[in-house]
Amino acid sequence: MNVGDAAMASNDVETAMKEYDMAMRLAGDNHEMAFWSALTLATKGNASQALPIFKKVFSADKNWIELLKRLPKTGMVPNNKKGRILLERILNEATKL
Numbered sequence: 073m074n075v076g077d078a079a080m081a082s083n084d085v086e087t088a089m090k091e092y093d094m095a096m097r098l099a100g101d102n103h104e105m106a107f108w109s110a111l112t113l114a115t116k117g118n119a120s121q122a123l124p125i126f127k128k129v130f131s132a133d134k135n136w137i138e139l140l141k142r143l144p145k146t147g148m149v150p151n152n153k154k155g156r157i158l159l160e161r162i163l164n165e166a167t168k169l
Contacts, residue, residue, distance in 0.1 A: 073105060080116050086115070089121065096125075103129045107136050115149060119161055126166035137167060 076091030092109040100103045110125035129136050139160065144151040149159060 073109070076109065077112060080112050083116070085113075085116070085118055085121075085135055087156075088097055101132070103132050103136065111140075111143070111148070114158060114162060118148065119158060123162065123166050127168075 073092065073095040076088045076095060079085075079088035079091060086094040092113070096102070096106055096109065103145040107129045110129065113119070113122035115169070126136075126140075130160050140149075140159065144155050144159070149155045
């Protein structure tokens with residue numbers, strides 16, 4: 073997971089995706105790991121890759137939807153127009169079950 077985060081920080085999306093995928097496979101049904109991986113992808117401009125992960129997490133536990141809605145106040149999602157558009161996209165597309 074940390075290697076994936078480091079790769080994302082360097083804008084190496086391909087490596088990050090491989091590392092996140094490996095971490096999620098090792099963690100099994102760890103929805104927390106999947107959620108934060110998806111959030112990192114989405115906030116780094118890779119929302120399309122993050123949406124299937126969000127959908128899986130949200131279908132398993134709707135509480136993650138509420139957490140996502142609260143993140144702009146923490147600064148973990150930009151609290152601006154771009155951040156609001158991103159959240160709206162995630163919520164509209166990933167909550168269709």
